[in-house]
Amino acid sequence: MMNLHQIVLGARVRTLALFVAPVAMGVAAAWHLLRAHGTASSGRTWLLAVLCLAVAAFLQIGANYANDYADGIRGTDAHRGGAGTVDPDDGHVPDYEELHAPVRLVASGVAPRAVLTAAAASAALACLCGLVATALTGHWWLLALGAICVAAGWCYVGGPHPYGYHGWGGIAAFVFFGPVATVGTTYVMSGTTDLFSWVGGVLAGLVALAMIGVNDIRDLDTDREAGKRTLAVRMGHTASLVCLTAMLAMVGVAMLAATIWLGVRGDDNPDIWWSFCAVVGMVAVELLGWFAVRAAWQGEHMRAMLLLSELALALAVSFAGFALAL
Template sequence: MATADAEVSRTKAWLMAARPQTLPAGAAPVIVGTGLAVHSGVFAAIPAVAALLGALLLQVGTNFANDYFDAVNGADTAEREGFTRVTAGGLIEPARVKQAMAATYALAVVVGLYLVYVGGLPIVVVGLSSIAAGVAYTGGPYPYGYRGLGDLFVFVYFGLVAVMGTYYVQAAATLPWVDPLALAVPAGTVTMEAFVVSLPAAGLSTAILVVNNIRDRETDAASGKKTLAVMLGYTWSRVEWLAMVGMAYVVPVFFALDAEFGLPALLPLVTLPLAVSLGQTVLTRTDGEALNPALERTGQLLAAHSALFATGLALT
């Protein structure tokens, strides 16, 4: 239910709003990008930690934004089967949640200033567009999350941009000097390898959203929230989930066939039984009783797959 029936402490309510169970989606791509940086000999600890902190702040800020805007837009109703939302549930005043969103994004900007010093103005573009995308997902006059574009947002920002951005700041940090006001991207900091490495994190992050949207398909449709699951229906949404998860297991094989990486790149395949188990649920169930646990387990799959992939890349 979207509305809380029992009293919840203020601290617990804020934890519910921040949704710590979603943090693997913020951390996983940074871990993968760092694994590739180690492989390529460009690992830089401080930029890696800053990228991780920035990614987690963006994740939490987006969680606050979704909680606030879904409530004020009427998308969170009493029939929703997902985890309790604090704004719609009346646990925290809407204005406070909005202030928390702004404060969290402001902290992300502070962290981003250091990354701009390391990597130049391209980081400004990445950072500000990430914040704008997080707010516009469910906020603003035309929230694109209500128009079937949420999956694309997650794929791009929690996969491609996050992994490649993490690799970029570390590669840039190893150069003699990068002008913080430079718009040009230094040679060797954006690579095809980084793009391909980002695909599993992009796919599994999107799979989390697909599970969420399959669970909420009926209530989203009733409230006018046109997610991709609402548009595609259950069958094609499940096909999307299979494609996103399947890609996460094809990419490591691709790297294992490259002599530069070899068999350690296959480490993520250890998580395949978990993916198969999740598939049995996602492909047959639509209720919150089954899909709420599946949602958390998909986040765990993302975390485990990313950690093992990063380890495999670093070992080579």
């Protein structure tokens, strides 16, 4: 069995912004759609929002445990114990990257069965929350989408043919942490979607893809040795960094364009508070994107990933501001 400290480490709390941001953006888009009908503040609406957040959280945590288990038993993490394996008595002074590297439980000696059990428990909780949300909405086809999400989390590096070992991990991150999370949340809460929710989903997906990109650049050499053909391994170090820069530039340009549009729109009764959130969030996205790109080019991968987590949250704040200022 794992202790509480190991459970928290295995959940990789620093990655959880990847699910918080797109779900929050989906909630904002749904609120925008529902507000005109006077149902945005109903108890049912808020309950569905909480359930969507819980589903995404447990899926993400379960996927983190499943990835730790699968990579651990395959030997991919053999030399990636992480921060928890740094020996303070060997005379070596760990740098920022070593201190903040994610701990791989199986590679650090935790029983694989315990990690697999944690993954299964998280997936079961996600399914339970999803079942409740489906029952409340009556959209039973959502169960099929939920099954696909669970399968995607496991098959990323688990099973006989993990797609994460063949360069599809980034695409999956874009899809499931982008349109699926954002547009799915909007649909569950409002029963419909709009262009606004789809744009938000694409932006959230680009940030998730950038996060996976930095992770794969960091592990490029060890992944190549382990036969894990990620996009970074296929493209090479420099090309991967160029793509990372381009993706974050697209997010930054989109948010700047949205701010300019909000300014020239000429609304006679703007919501000052949400407009303020939109602009401040946009500035944070621009600055965090710049620093994340610079950190990645300088080889400070863990710092870049932390900045991208903060960028995802800033994006959610800005997007919510745009949605609710209208």
